Amino acid sequence: MRAYNETWIENKNVVSQAERWHRRSLLTDDQLTAVRKAYPVGFQTMNGFLEIGLFIFTIIATGGVFLLFVELLSIDDSSIFGLYCLLFGIGLAILNNVLIRRRQFYRNGVDNALVMATTALMVGGFNSQFLDDGSLWQWCLVALPLLAAVVWxxxxxxxxxxALAVLYTCLFDLTLEASFGRTLLPFVGMVVSGLLMQATRMIRQRAYYDDAVSLTQWVALAMLLVSVNYYVVRETNWLLIRSTLRRSGVMSPPEIDLPWLFWLLTVGLPIGYLWQGFVRKNRMLIILGVLGVAAAVATIRYYVGILPLNVHLTLCGLFLIGIAVGGIRYLRSSRYGFTDVPDEDSPDEFLISSDVITAAQVAAGTSGHDQHDNVKFGGGKFGGGGAGGGYN
Known part of the structure; x- marks a missing residue:
C-alpha cells in the first residue's frame, strides 16, 4: 500500500488527456462529462502559486517547531539529537499520512514539504546514531535505502x-578510495547511467511513478554525457591531483588516459542521442543531444580554438538562429512525424485514430458496451518529438 490512491492518479491522467482532446474539439462536452464521471478523481486541487506558498510555509513551520523542542528539551548530545530527529521524523510521517487520507492531498505543497522534512530528519537521525565518524560514501550508503523507501x-x-544524487556521490566517492579510482571514475559514471536507464525500461509502467521514472531517465542520460565529456574528465582529474602536482611545479592539467576515447565519445555520443531521438521521436534524446553537441563544440573550441571567442560566439549564434528559423518554417506542416505546432495544438491527424475514437465512445457510453470494456481510455501518450507519438 502506498501513500496516494493509485486509481485516482491513473484517472487524473485520463481526465487530463480527455481535456486536451476536448480543447481540440475531438470530444464533445457530453463525452468529457462522461469521462469525468467514469474516471473520478478525489484529490484536492489547488492553484499552483498556493501550493508553492503552502510548501514554503510548511517547511518554515516544521523547522520552527523542531527548533522549539530542541530548545525546550535542551538537547545538546549528538546521540540524543539523532534519536530526537528519528522520533520527530516518524511523527511527521504519521501526520503526513493522516493529512493525505483525510484532506486528499496529492502534491499540494503541504504533503511535499512534510515528505522532504521527514526524509531529511530520518536520514540525519540514522547517520548520527549509527555512523557518526563515517566517510562520505558510508553516509550515502546508509541514506540510500531510506531514500529508496520514500520514493517507493x-x-x-x-x-x-x-536519491540519484546520493547514489552517484556514493559510488564516485567509493571509487576514489581506490588507488586507480581517478582513471576508473568516468567509466563508473557510464556504467551507473547505463544501468539506471536499463532499470527504468524494465520497470512496469505505472502512473504512480511516471514522474520519478522520467526524471531518472533525464538524469541518467545527462550524467552519461557528462561522464564522457573530455573537458569534464580532464578538469575533474586535475582538480583531484592539482595540489600534489603544483608542489612538483606542474601548473596545468596533464593529459588523461585514453584521450582519443573521450574525444570520440564527446562528439559521438550526442550525435547518437540525436539520431535515436529523431528515429524514436523522443524529445528527451533530442534535447540532450542538442545540449551535448553544444558542449562538444565548446570543448573543441576550448582546446583547439582558432577564432577569437567573440567571433566564435557570434558565428555560433547566427548559425543557431538560422537553424531555428529554418526549422520553424519547415515544420509549420507536419513532416515525418514532427511539427512545430505546440502539443496542445497538435494537428488533428496525429490524434485521431480508431483506438482513440473507440476509447472516447466507451467512456461516453455511446458504443453500447460496458464502461469497463477491454478498451482502456487514456493508454496513449505523445512521443517526445512533438505530435508524432503512437498510442499503445
Whole structure:
C-alpha cells in the first residue's frame, strides 16, 4: 500500500488527456462529462502559486517547531539529537499520512514539504546514531535505502532527484578510495547511467511513478554525457591531483588516459542521442543531444580554438538562429512525424485514430458496451518529438 490512491492518479491522467482532446474539439462536452464521471478523481486541487506558498510555509513551520523542542528539551548530545530527529521524523510521517487520507492531498505543497522534512530528519537521525565518524560514501550508503523507501511509498520527484544524487556521490566517492579510482571514475559514471536507464525500461509502467521514472531517465542520460565529456574528465582529474602536482611545479592539467576515447565519445555520443531521438521521436534524446553537441563544440573550441571567442560566439549564434528559423518554417506542416505546432495544438491527424475514437465512445457510453470494456481510455501518450507519438 502506498501513500496516494493509485486509481485516482491513473484517472487524473485520463481526465487530463480527455481535456486536451476536448480543447481540440475531438470530444464533445457530453463525452468529457462522461469521462469525468467514469474516471473520478478525489484529490484536492489547488492553484499552483498556493501550493508553492503552502510548501514554503510548511517547511518554515516544521523547522520552527523542531527548533522549539530542541530548545525546550535542551538537547545538546549528538546521540540524543539523532534519536530526537528519528522520533520527530516518524511523527511527521504519521501526520503526513493522516493529512493525505483525510484532506486528499496529492502534491499540494503541504504533503511535499512534510515528505522532504521527514526524509531529511530520518536520514540525519540514522547517520548520527549509527555512523557518526563515517566517510562520505558510508553516509550515502546508509541514506540510500531510506531514500529508496520514500520514493517507493510517495513517488516524490524531488526525493528521487536527491536519491540519484546520493547514489552517484556514493559510488564516485567509493571509487576514489581506490588507488586507480581517478582513471576508473568516468567509466563508473557510464556504467551507473547505463544501468539506471536499463532499470527504468524494465520497470512496469505505472502512473504512480511516471514522474520519478522520467526524471531518472533525464538524469541518467545527462550524467552519461557528462561522464564522457573530455573537458569534464580532464578538469575533474586535475582538480583531484592539482595540489600534489603544483608542489612538483606542474601548473596545468596533464593529459588523461585514453584521450582519443573521450574525444570520440564527446562528439559521438550526442550525435547518437540525436539520431535515436529523431528515429524514436523522443524529445528527451533530442534535447540532450542538442545540449551535448553544444558542449562538444565548446570543448573543441576550448582546446583547439582558432577564432577569437567573440567571433566564435557570434558565428555560433547566427548559425543557431538560422537553424531555428529554418526549422520553424519547415515544420509549420507536419513532416515525418514532427511539427512545430505546440502539443496542445497538435494537428488533428496525429490524434485521431480508431483506438482513440473507440476509447472516447466507451467512456461516453455511446458504443453500447460496458464502461469497463477491454478498451482502456487514456493508454496513449505523445512521443517526445512533438505530435508524432503512437498510442499503445
Amino acid at each position: 511509498y510517495y513517488g516524490d520527484t524531488l526525493i528521487t532527484f536527491i
